[in-house]
Amino acid sequence: xxxxxxxxxxxxxxxxxxxxxxxxxxxxxxxxxxxxxxxxxxxxxxxxxxxxxxxxxxxxxxxxxxxxxxxxxxxxxxxxxxxxxxxxxxxxxxxxxxxxxxxxxxxxxxxxxxxxxxxxxxxxxxxxxxxxxxxxxxxxxxxxxxxxxxxxxxxxxxxxxxxxxxxxxxxxxxxxxxxxxxxxxxxxxxxxxxxxxxxxxxxxxxxxxxxxxxxxxxxxxxxxxxxxxxxxxxxxxxxxxxxxxxxxxxxxxxxxxxxxxxxxxxxxxxxxxxxxxxxxxxxxxxxxxxxxxxxxxxxxxxxxxxxxxxxxxxxxxxxxxxxxxxxxxxxxxxxxxxxxxxxxxxxxx
Amino acid sequence: xxxxxxxxxxxxxxxxxxxxxxxxxxxxxxxxxxxxxxxxxxxxxxxxxxxxxxxxxxxxxxxxxxxxxxxxxxxxxxxxxxxxxxxxxxxxxxxxxxxxxxxxxxxxxxxxxxxxxxxxxxxxxxxxxxxxxxxxxxxxxxxxxxxxxxxxxxxxxxxxxxxxxxxxxxxxxxxxxxxxxxxxxxxxxxxxxxxxxxxxxxxxxxxxxxxxxxxxxxxxxxxxxxxxxxxxxxxxxxxxxxxxxxxxxxxxxxxxxxxxxxxxxxxxxxxxxxxxxxxxxxxxxxxxxxxxxxxxxxxxxxxxxxxxxxxxxxxxxxxxxxxxxxxxxxxxxxxxxxxxxxxxxxxxxxxxxxxxxxxxxxxxxxxxxxxxxxxxxxxxxxxxxxxxxxxxxxxxxxxxxxxxxxxxxxxxxxxxxxxxxxxxxxxxxxxxxxxxxxxxxxxxxxxxxxxxxxxxxxxxxxxxxxxxxxxxxxxxx
Numbered sequence: 001x002x003x004x005x006x007x008x009x010x011x012x013x014x015x016x017x018x019x020x021x022x023x024x025x026x027x028x029x030x031x032x033x034x035x036x037x038x039x040x041x042x043x044x045x046x047x048x049x050x051x052x053x054x055x056x057x058x059x060x061x062x063x064x065x066x067x068x069x070x071x072x073x074x075x076x077x078x079x080x081x082x083x084x085x086x087x088x089x090x091x092x093x094x095x096x097x098x099x100x101x102x103x104x105x106x107x108x109x110x111x112x113x114x115x116x117x118x119x120x121x122x123x124x125x126x127x128x129x130x131x132x133x134x135x136x137x138x139x140x141x142x143x144x145x146x147x148x149x150x151x152x153x154x155x156x157x158x159x160x161x162x163x164x165x166x167x168x169x170x171x172x173x174x175x176x177x178x179x180x181x182x183x184x185x186x187x188x189x190x191x192x193x194x195x196x197x198x199x200x201x202x203x204x205x206x207x208x209x210x211x212x213x214x215x216x217x218x219x220x221x222x223x224x225x226x227x228x229x230x231x232x233x234x235x236x237x238x239x240x241x242x243x244x245x246x247x248x249x250x251x252x253x254x255x256x257x258x259x260x261x262x263x264x265x266x267x268x269x270x271x272x273x274x275x276x277x278x279x280x281x282x283x284x285x286x287x288x289x290x291x292x293x294x295x296x297x298x299x300x301x302x303x304x305x306x307x308x309x310x311x312x313x314x315x316x317x318x319x320x321x322x323x324x325x326x327x328x329x330x331x332x333x334x335x336x337x338x339x340x341x342x343x344x345x346x347x348x349x
Numbered sequence: 350x351x352x353x354x355x356x357x358x359x360x361x362x363x364x365x366x367x368x369x370x371x372x373x374x375x376x377x378x379x380x381x382x383x384x385x386x387x388x389x390x391x392x393x394x395x396x397x398x399x400x401x402x403x404x405x406x407x408x409x410x411x412x413x414x415x416x417x418x419x420x421x422x423x424x425x426x427x428x429x430x431x432x433x434x435x436x437x438x439x440x441x442x443x444x445x446x447x448x449x450x451x452x453x454x455x456x457x458x459x460x461x462x463x464x465x466x467x468x469x470x471x472x473x474x475x476x477x478x479x480x481x482x483x484x485x486x487x488x489x490x491x492x493x494x495x496x497x498x499x500x501x502x503x504x505x506x507x508x509x510x511x512x513x514x515x516x517x518x519x520x521x522x523x524x525x526x527x528x529x530x531x532x533x534x535x536x537x538x539x540x541x542x543x544x545x546x547x548x549x550x551x552x553x554x555x556x557x558x559x560x561x562x563x564x565x566x567x568x569x570x571x572x573x574x575x576x577x578x579x580x581x582x583x584x585x586x587x588x589x590x591x592x593x594x595x596x597x598x599x600x601x602x603x604x605x606x607x608x609x610x611x612x613x614x615x616x617x618x619x620x621x622x623x624x625x626x627x628x629x630x631x632x633x634x635x636x637x638x639x640x641x642x643x644x645x646x647x648x649x650x651x652x653x654x655x656x657x658x659x660x661x662x663x664x665x666x667x668x669x670x671x672x673x674x675x676x677x678x679x680x681x682x683x684x685x686x687x688x689x690x691x692x693x694x695x696x697x698x699x700x701x702x703x704x705x706x707x708x709x710x711x712x713x714x715x716x717x718x719x720x721x722x723x724x725x726x727x728x729x730x731x732x733x734x735x736x737x738x739x740x741x742x743x744x745x746x747x748x749x750x751x752x753x754x755x756x757x758x759x760x761x762x763x764x765x766x767x768x769x770x771x772x773x774x775x776x777x778x779x780x781x782x783x784x785x786x787x788x789x790x791x792x793x794x795x796x797x798x799x800x801x802x803x804x805x806x807x808x809x810x811x812x813x814x815x816x817x818x819x820x821x822x823x824x825x826x
Contacts (some may be wrong), residue, residue, distance in 0.1 A: 017665045170750055170804030174761050175797035181785045287669030309763045317677050324670035
């Protein structure tokens with residue numbers, strides 16, 4: 001199979017995941033009658049703005065009501081509320097795919113809009129910023145610490161890593177976040193309690209960046225502690241297994257320097273399976289990121305989940321579920337591409 | 350895996366397994382204890398019923414804090430009197446005196462003072478009056494409150510009974526008239542003039558239980574005598590039960606939360622719930638995963654394709670967002686949470702079991718079994734299943750902490766089953782009441798530690814099982 005076909009195949013299978021999630025969620029909210037609630041909310045919202053506009057032109061209340069009634073009927077028809085839920089499923093799916101996600105009941109964007117796409121678009125970069133920062137740190141830490149532990153099996157470092165990884169598996173990220181706040185923000189007063197910038201945020205760009213980093217420290221530390229354990233452990237195990245292969249012995253026998261053996265013969269070969277394992281851990285990582293945002297009131301989409309649940313906002317929950325699946329699928333795809341880059345076997349077969 | 354005995358002896362040989370089993374024994378012990386002593390509807394009847402906790406101090410630290418800090422904090426005290434100590438006629442009245450003493454032995458003020466009256470019964474149409482007094486260690490007496498019992502309606506017949514279902518609760522430190530009394534008291538006793546408003550600002554407890562000292566108040570240690578006087582028209586009139594509550598700064602083994610709930614009880618109740626969620630989820634998802642995995646691997650063909658495609662898709666979904674979505678839509682009931690966890694739990698197992706079955710299927714004794722005409726289900730149950738069983742067992746134990754953690758995470762997001770207290774919900778309430786930002790560590794640390802403890806228990810057992818189940822690992826340990 002050629003490279004392009006391989007990637008296309010992966011892309012299609014991930015697109016199927018997205019499609020299945022979308023289909024099932026839309027079907028569930030349709031069958032439970034929640035989509036009617038959401039759509040009615042959208043109709044009411046449109047009518048309210050219409051009323052204000054029309055009230056300026058039509059002075060007679062009778063005529064105004066008649067006009068509004070007409071508009072209401074049109075809206076109901078255009079949203080498909082006169083049809084059963086399964087009949088309007090394709091429309092609904094299309095609207096979500098094109099990011100026409102409806103309006104939120106109580107949550108508004110920072111600029112005051114209650115359109116869900118506006119709200120999410122505003123928070124999206126914050127979430128990605130946090131996630132990618134941690135992803136990079138995790139990657140570097142797991143590579144260096146994991147390899148270090150693998151080259152000294154049975155050492156103190158190695159054993160502490162085994163312990164750390166099994167504890168971090170049992171450690172709820174969000175509780176760790178609370179502990180971080182309690183220790184570093186409440187008792188030691190080193191870091192802020194949460195948020196992204198101080199209030200009011202500094203105007204100077206440099207100070208603003210420093211302020212951001214200051215606010216970033218605790219959430220990042222929390223996520224790294226909670227998720228890096230298993231990453232390091234996986235790296236270590238795979239590197240140890242690879243280091244026992246015959247070709248590594250041959251490389252050593254040739255008299256190659258140990259650094260070269262390690263990086264070119266061991267890690268080069270261990271990289272693809274490490275990457276595969278990272279992909280498998282991605283779902284857990286995504287979940288951890290959502291909860292961490294909620295704990296540190298990081299103004300991203302994870303915190304939005306919290307607010308949506310609080311205010312019982314079905315449309316927002318649906319939109320977030322879709323967007324998170326989208327993010328997950330995209331990151332998966334990026335990792336698949338990386339996999340092809342690091343694993344030459346995929347390219348040449 | 351030659352015999353079952355070998356299996357267990359090898360498992361038992363590892364230190365992690367021993368510790369894991371010990372931890373499990375602890376979790377099971379607390380669960381059994383809780384199930385045996387708590388009513389099943391504990392959550393709705395007591396935990397979520399603020400009235401039940403009305404007499405408890407709010408946000409009190411655990412009692413053992415005193416042991417570490419040295420500076421003694423006041424214990425919570427509840428004094429109950431069920432019969433009058435003295436009874437004497439006074440003019441037109443019979444006076445019944447209910448008395449109780451309290452020893453203030455630490456340098457702290459009680460956080461509040463409550464008088465609770467239960468089952469007041471009287472016979473004459475004129476309702477009795479009740480007076481609440483305190484005599485301080487310096488022999489000064491303050492009249493804290495006067496209570497008039499509601500007079501009988503014309504339809505009522507004697508004896509008239511009051512405060513049976515709902516006790517009469519009087520938060521003494523919340524009575525506005527008391528500020529005038531205390532302002533008078535300060536003037537008479539210490540020749541200090543404080544406006545009633547100032548007294549309210551200082552806090553009644555400081556005046557009642559303290560003495561002025563350089564402009565502020567310091568606790569007056571010693572014996573306080575509380576007296577509840579019932580002025581009755583009829584000798585048979587009585588108060589069934591008098592309770593005096595002195596709010597403490599420390600309470601019980603685990604302290605209390607913002608509603609005054611005894612955290613020790615909530616934490617105890619979390620044990621069986623965590624076990625239930627963990628076991629129910631892991632057993633069900635392993636069952637489904639194993640059956641579908643074996644079927645998929647052994648039967649093959651179209652069935653295999655369908656099952657594997659479903660597993661692929663399910664495995665590639667981001668779990669938490671969909672968990673949130675499903676539990677949010679279908680309601681936050683415990684069984685729905687378990688069902689959703691099962692739906693996402695089984696596919697990963699089915700994939701691995703399938704590949705193991707494919708390997709087992711190619712061995713010659715299966716061919717032998719087929720050649721003598723053994724039916725398919727027989728081969729699956731007798732020859733295939735025993736080979737993958739240890740692995741399935743290990744996976745089942747590995748699922749358990751994941752389920753406990755997922756439920757806790759959902760609870761933290763506000764999607765826990767409100768009728769059943771869990772550790773996650775206690776944490777969620779703590780977080781929302783600002784416990785983290787106000788340093789209420791006793792509300793945040795124990796529930797989280799218990800979540801970690803119960804999850805670690807199963808991780809340790811699973812780690813102990815690993816070398817037994819996967820012989821390739823034996824070399825490394």
